[in-house]
Amino acid sequence: MIKETEGRKRGEEAGERYDYSDGFAARARVSLADPKLRGAVALTSDNKVEVRAQVMMSLKDPEGLQDLAAELRDAVLARLDEHLERLADNWEARGGRVFFAADAAEARDYICSLARKHSARVAVKSKSMASEEIGLNQALAAQGIEAVETDLGEWIVQLAGEHPSHIVTPALHKTKDDVARLFSEVAGERLPEGARALTSFARERLRQKFLDADMGVSGVNFGVSSAGAICTVTNEGNARMCTSLPRIHIALMGMERVVGTWGELGVMLALLGRSATGQKITQYTNVLSGPRRASEIDGPDESHLVILDNGRSRVLGTRYQSALRCIRCGACLNVCPVFRQVGGHAYDPVYSGPIGAVINPLLRDDPQAAELAHASTLCGACTEACPVRIPLHDHLVRLRQDYARKEAGRLEHLAYSSWARAWSSATGFEAFARLNTAVGSMSRFASRKGIPVPFLSRWTKERSLPGFPPSSYRRLRSGVGGLGRRTPESSED
Numbered sequence: 001m002i003k004e005t006e007g008r009k010r011g012e013e014a015g016e017r018y019d020y021s022d023g024f025a026a027r028a029r030v031s032l033a034d035p036k037l038r039g040a041v042a043l044t045s046d047n048k049v050e051v052r053a054q055v056m057m058s059l060k061d062p063e064g065l066q067d068l069a070a071e072l073r074d075a076v077l078a079r080l081d082e083h084l085e086r087l088a089d090n091w092e093a094r095g096g097r098v099f100f101a102a103d104a105a106e107a108r109d110y111i112c113s114l115a116r117k118h119s120a121r122v123a124v125k126s127k128s129m130a131s132e133e134i135g136l137n138q139a140l141a142a143q144g145i146e147a148v149e150t151d152l153g154e155w156i157v158q159l160a161g162e163h164p165s166h167i168v169t170p171a172l173h174k175t176k177d178d179v180a181r182l183f184s185e186v187a188g189e190r191l192p193e194g195a196r197a198l199t200s201f202a203r204e205r206l207r208q209k210f211l212d213a214d215m216g217v218s219g220v221n222f223g224v225s226s227a228g229a230i231c232t233v234t235n236e237g238n239a240r241m242c243t244s245l246p247r248i249h250i251a252l253m254g255m256e257r258v259v260g261t262w263g264e265l266g267v268m269l270a271l272l273g274r275s276a277t278g279q280k281i282t283q284y285t286n287v288l289s290g291p292r293r294a295s296e297i298d299g300p301d302e303s304h305l306v307i308l309d310n311g312r313s314r315v316l317g318t319r320y321q322s323a324l325r326c327i328r329c330g331a332c333l334n335v336c337p338v339f340r341q342v343g344g345h346a347y348d349p350v351y352s353g354p355i356g357a358v359i360n361p362l363l364r365d366d367p368q369a370a371e372l373a374h375a376s377t378l379c380g381a382c383t384e385a386c387p388v389r390i391p392l393h394d395h396l397v398r399l400r401q402d403y404a405r406k407e408a409g410r411l412e413h414l415a416y417s418s419w420a421r422a423w424s425s426a427t428g429f430e431a432f433a434r435l436n437t438a439v440g441s442m443s444r445f446a447s448r449k450g451i452p453v454p455f456l457s458r459w460t461k462e463r464s465l466p467g468f469p470p471s472s473y474r475r476l477r478s479g480v481g482g483l484g485r486r487t488p489e490s491s492e493d
């Protein structure tokens, strides 16, 4: 069996294609040079977008349900401390234990200390982006504990020594041939290439790990504060095995992932399955409320709930708070024209796509993360797809403002403030538009002749500079139309 360390070695041997100390553009170039990756990402994303559109229509009032979900998420975020306290009290009343982790190091230390206390050798994990966020597998490996991912996509990327490239479909960037080659290498023999044979191989290998494991680690899709329960949803049933077979269960939950009641959970589940995978409901919806009772046959001896802050409380009460509504469905990734070209690895090792570009810089103060706000065309497709109405592209614009304030040079400040001044009056805008139209005609002429356009060669290499028809000045003068898509929350700024 391949262990975490061996998977990482495999990743190193593959050449660590993506360098996270480098900029987004450099990583995007790596993806763009790989037609197989681009084909795999586009194929799966297209499929998800199509089935999602069909299954959303099966709802009586999809728009109303999404409005309601956004309201419910906001109501919880407005009283998050109360909900977390209630969840913790109710979980403990049912025999569970709770640990509030201020940051990734505290969460890792707590989980590793539990593993040491129970002399754990093998930990099985069901999919958890929060565990990716805190680097749990590496921490367990450093303690000599084998952490085995049991979600099929997660297991594939673990064996390949890679990070997940999508928050719902971690191995989205891999083709069936890639998986057949990888599994054959692991098996030490050539395996048949059919999906059934490959999944049978995974099932056989993972089943023994479930039986051997001393500890199970799961994510949490939602905590239900009034009931002191947590809910996980999967399509493979692996979360049930991780949470009920080993003696110790540890659930790792981002602190914002709470709902108040069962009714609220119902609203979120109706949207999560549809938005994530185009299913009316995912195959396995588990509700857990503490360890095994005396009268029960199955379940762990100990259930620990680790509630992770790691930068989230910094976002509360700011103009970015609505980003914490996220239910990690991945719909914004599937429709994003940038994600569809470069896949998830070009963004960040943990959260990718539009929501990654928004939350990475909010959760950690890091110029590499802040730069991700530029990995967007601002077309607004992500905002339209989001089932909890997060104004993603508005947040990206705000993050660009923050980035410019901190990182941009004086020349860039001067250029953009002059541009802003020019566009704030109809006369200035018209003058700019006429100049742009003239430059656009010249650049199109130069491109046709293969002459590089000074200062604009990178832009005009792949596209021409758009002109502004005179009708657009007139429309703007009379106040009709706008320069970009805006949502009601835009007026907050």
Ligand code: SF4
Pocket: 275, 325, 326, 327, 328, 329, 330, 331, 332, 333, 355, 385, 386, 387, 388, 389, 390, 392
């Ligand atoms: S931001 Fe919205 S669309 Fe994107 S993952 Fe979160 S809930 Fe889904």
